[in-house]
Amino acid sequence: MTTAVAFEKISRHFGTVKAVDAVDLDIREGEFFAMLGPSGSGKTTCLRLIAGFERPTAGRLSIFGERAEDVPPYRRNVNTVFQDYALFPHLNVTDNVAYGLMVKGVAKEERRRAADAALELVKLPGYGARRPGQLSGGQRQRVALARALVNRPKVLLLDEPLGALDLKLRENMQEELKALQKSLGITFVFVTHDQGEALSMADRIAVFDHGKVKQVGTPEEIYKTPNSRFVADFVGSSNVLPPDFVERHVGEKRWASLRPESVRLVAEGPGAIAATVISSAYLGGTTRLGLDVEGHRINAVLPAGEPCPADGKPVHISFARDDLHLMDEAG
Amino acid sequence: MRSDRSSAPLGLKIAAAAGLAFLHLPLLLIFVYAFTTEERSYQWPPPGLTLQWFAVTWNRPDVWQALGLSLKVAAISTVIAMILGTLCAAAVSRTKFFGRETISLLVILPIALPGIITGIALRSAFNLADIPFSTWTIILGHATFCVVVVYNNAVARFRRVSGSLVEASMDLGADGFQTFRHVILPNIGTALVAGGMLAFALSFDEVIVTTFTAGQQQTLPIWMLEELVRPRQRPVTNVVAMVVVLVTLLPILAAYYLTRDGDQIAGSGK
Ligand SMILES: Nc1ncnc2c1ncn2[C@@H]1O[C@H](COP(=O)(O)OP(=O)(O)OP(=O)(O)O)[C@@H](O)[C@H]1O
Ligand SMILES: [Mg+2]
Numbered sequence: 001m002t003t004a005v006a007f008e009k010i011s012r013h014f015g016t017v018k019a020v021d022a023v024d025l026d027i028r029e030g031e032f033f034a035m036l037g038p039s040g041s042g043k044t045t046c047l048r049l050i051a052g053f054e055r056p057t058a059g060r061l062s063i064f065g066e067r068a069e070d071v072p073p074y075r076r077n078v079n080t081v082f083q084d085y086a087l088f089p090h091l092n093v094t095d096n097v098a099y100g101l102m103v104k105g106v107a108k109e110e111r112r113r114a115a116d117a118a119l120e121l122v123k124l125p126g127y128g129a130r131r132p133g134q135l136s137g138g139q140r141q142r143v144a145l146a147r148a149l150v151n152r153p154k155v156l157l158l159d160e161p162l163g164a165l166d167l168k169l170r171e172n173m174q175e176e177l178k179a180l181q182k183s184l185g186i187t188f189v190f191v192t193h194d195q196g197e198a199l200s201m202a203d204r205i206a207v208f209d210h211g212k213v214k215q216v217g218t219p220e221e222i223y224k225t226p227n228s229r230f231v232a233d234f235v236g237s238s239n240v241l242p243p244d245f246v247e248r249h250v251g252e253k254r255w256a257s258l259r260p261e262s263v264r265l266v267a268e269g270p271g272a273i274a275a276t277v278i279s280s281a282y283l284g285g286t287t288r289l290g291l292d293v294e295g296h297r298i299n300a301v302l303p304a305g306e307p308c309p310a311d312g313k314p315v316h317i318s319f320a321r322d323d324l325h326l327m328d329e330a331g
Numbered sequence: 332m333r334s335d336r337s338s339a340p341l342g343l344k345i346a347a348a349a350g351l352a353f354l355h356l357p358l359l360l361i362f363v364y365a366f367t368t369e370e371r372s373y374q375w376p377p378p379g380l381t382l383q384w385f386a387v388t389w390n391r392p393d394v395w396q397a398l399g400l401s402l403k404v405a406a407i408s409t410v411i412a413m414i415l416g417t418l419c420a421a422a423v424s425r426t427k428f429f430g431r432e433t434i435s436l437l438v439i440l441p442i443a444l445p446g447i448i449t450g451i452a453l454r455s456a457f458n459l460a461d462i463p464f465s466t467w468t469i470i471l472g473h474a475t476f477c478v479v480v481v482y483n484n485a486v487a488r489f490r491r492v493s494g495s496l497v498e499a500s501m502d503l504g505a506d507g508f509q510t511f512r513h514v515i516l517p518n519i520g521t522a523l524v525a526g527g528m529l530a531f532a533l534s535f536d537e538v539i540v541t542t543f544t545a546g547q548q549q550t551l552p553i554w555m556l557e558e559l560v561r562p563r564q565r566p567v568t569n570v571v572a573m574v575v576v577l578v579t580l581l582p583i584l585a586a587y588y589l590t591r592d593g594d595q596i597a598g599s600g601k
Pocket of ligand 2: 043044045159
């Protein structure tokens with residue numbers, strides 16, 4: 001598999017702010033790659049480095065094997081869907097979508113046809129004559145997508161494209177984007193701070209924190225085997241267990257993560273750990289219990305139908321040793 | 332831009348009508364006196380009506396000279412203002428640098444200052460620098476407030492175009508020149524033209540700053556001021572006043588229509 005975008009020890013510092021700090025990344029051709037992280041962790045800056053709006057202060061950036069640091073944005077075969085869509089207010093939808101072709105000198109008839117096809121692709125046919133100001137947020141987003149796709153980029157960058165949409169629309173768009181990416185085979189680099197979105201859409205995820213990449217992996221790897229407390233905390237509702245607790249029950253003094261669905265309620269006996277129910281929340285298919293275990297909070301998920309103990313009740317829990325994931329971070 | 336359709340109370344309507352009358356009746360008087368047969372004093376009602384003053388005005392070389400100078404000064408200060416004002420607006424809105432707000436304030440200050448202060452300041456500066464008073468000193472004086480007008484018009488539009496629109500254009504393959512032509516210019520064009528027209532109108536009827544920065548030359552408003560104390564051929568001044576009203580009103584109206592609906596900018600018929 002070819003590498004679409006490669007970061008080698010790339011840094012982008014703004015004065016003392018290390019927006020991106022010595023990041024290594026390999027984004028493969030044709031994959032749906034998500035950059036996940038809290039606000040200010042450097043995701044947008046990474047995207048802007050790929051688009052060419054920022055230059056790395058150190059490191060090497062290659063796009064399809066070619067060094068890209070000195071290539072201006074307009075010569076990169078990369079297009080962006082901006083967070084605020086950035087549609088041209090003075091142009092109608094067709095002219096917005098055809099803009100990239102227009103500046104490349106494509107004939108009027110041909111770019112009109114291409115724009116119509118792109119609008120069809122994003123399920124917005126017949127809207128060509130409208131101004132961006134006459135569209136809803138969701139429609140603007142589709143126009144922004146069509147405007148980028150019409151240029152047949154090798155890499156499409158999306159900066160929190162769904163952030164401004166309401167929940168229902170966002171879920172629809174998630175599926176559509178995913179389907180679009182699969183059918184076009186274009187490499188998508190998708191920035192989000194919503195872990196659910198990243199887990200459900202991406203082939204691989206990079207988790208960012210303070211300008212550094214903490215972990216790169218498939219959604220399953222990231223979810224099941226987070227390599228650090230930060231990833232476990234940020235990505236899942238995983239329980240993060242401190243070294244002293246892990247040492248008492250497993251014997252190794254390391255931070256560990258334990259997914260709530262691995263925690264079982266058991267009768268008192270050998271291996272069972274005493275706990276107190278603090279809270280319970282009915283989630284339809286399951287019930288989530290908040291437990292106090294030796295002063296630590298642990299969440300457990302009970303399948304529907306299992307009797308749910310009342311708040312304040314003493315219970316016992318256990319988990320399979322294999323379900324406890326020891327993290328690299330030492331105690 | 333929705334307007335409030337509910338009707339205003341009667342008292343407010345009367346007040347508005349009175350206000351309008353107060354503003355416009357004197358103007359009307361000026362127009363009427365341009366046709367009077369009485370040339371020494373302004374007598375009401377005019378003893379008779381005539382068109383002769385238009386012919387008299389047409390044949391007065393001093394009127395033509397003053398009009399020519401006024402048009403020249405207004406045109407050149409507007410050009411200077413459009414270049415400098417646009418550059419200032421571009422710099423202030425496109426980049427974030429230390430003291431940006433201060434610069435913005437400094438640019439706007441000349442219009443907030445009374446003209447007499449600007450005039451005195453410029454006059455002493457020209458004196459200090461040993462610059463003889465000429466048409467160019469008038470132009471410099473006018474440019475100080477014309478720049479502000481253009482700047483104010485352009486800066487708001489620039490803010491809207493700056494940042495992500497420019498980046499979007501670059502991202503889609505347009506180089507700097509194409510971005511300027513296809514994105515920046517269509518978005519700020521009308522604002523620039525409007526600013527230029529306002530600047531032209533302001534310069535054309537300026538008196539105070541001109542008084543301080545002119546040598547022997549007379550712009551049209553200054554000529555009118557001098558003419559008022561002369562007892563002969565008074566209605567000529569009124570004819571000229573009508574010309575001034577037209578020359579300043581038309582650009583202002585045009586500017587108003589150009590900037591009225593800011594989000595529907597013409598010139599997109601690609
Ligand atoms: N032009 C700039 N000048 C100075 N600092 C900057 C600049 N751009 C970004 N930063 C800083 O770099 C850090 C990373 O910013 P970035 O926009 O990449 O974060 P992000 O992960 O996209 O956050 P968000 O989820 O809020 O969009 C932040 O601390 C930000 O303040
Ligand atoms: Mg961001």
